[in-house]
Amino acid sequence: AVTGNGGVTLVADNISIGAAVNAGTNAVNLKQKSTSTSINLGAADSAGVLGLLDSELDLVSATSIFIGDLTSGGITISAPIDSPANSAKITALYAGSGKSIAFTGNGSFDAKTGDIAFITDYNAGGAIVGGSATFDVAGATVSLRAGSGGVGTAGNPIVVQSTYFNSISGGNSNQFVSAVGSTTIDAATLSAGTGTIELDGGTFVADSGHITPASTINVSGATLTIGVNGDTVGGLKLTSGSVTGTSGVLTS
Helix, strand or coil: CEECCCCEEEECCCCCCCCCEECCCCEEEEECCCCCCEEEECCCCECCEEEECHHHHCCEECCEEEECCCCCCCEEECCEEECCCCCCCEEEEECCCCCCEEECCCCEEECCCCEEEEECCCCCCCEEECCCCCCCEEEEEEEEEECCCEECECCECEEEEEEEEEEEECCCCCEEEEECCEEEEEEEEEEECECEEEECCCEEEECCCCECCCCEEEEEEEEEEECCCCEECCEEEEEEEEEEECCCCEEC
């Protein structure tokens, strides 16, 4: 076992975890040694790839778990990753500058009651790309940060299952997102610059400036619910689905 009262950092291009890694109320950092080494969650280590299996991540205990950094290669989630109940309060995945985070096949990440963030360099070309699972990412709060590659693609949105949600993409790149059930856009905002955010399923609740005013919203199969304090958007398109609310006003 590895225990660190001030936190634990493991740095290697291949990491095999066979016993408990416990940082207590501090953070665990898991990252590559060599610049641009890819990370695959759901696969074993291989040449040029830092692989982390679900069973390995289950052995990690910390308040926060950080995987990768701004010198990492791309990150792939190739199998279901399922955090133990009451595990890390915050899990964050960092892809390197210009690199993407991609779900493949049935890959997904369920942070249970914890918050989870997928982060690529906002000022570079990275994207966050969905897979084919029922949901791509789940947690109490789901946060997405993408570069000019955007979030999701037409016909294959990023599917979230969360109480709260925020997503920001750089370069005015478009976003395609869907929710399982209902999620509330929080104060960290939903922003595509002057690009378009397409809501493809589920219910998104917006209130009090939580959508960047320059972004256009395309409701395409989802429900957009306007809270009592209203919101402002750059434009609104209703392709299918609905826009609802009681006393709130959506201004465009």
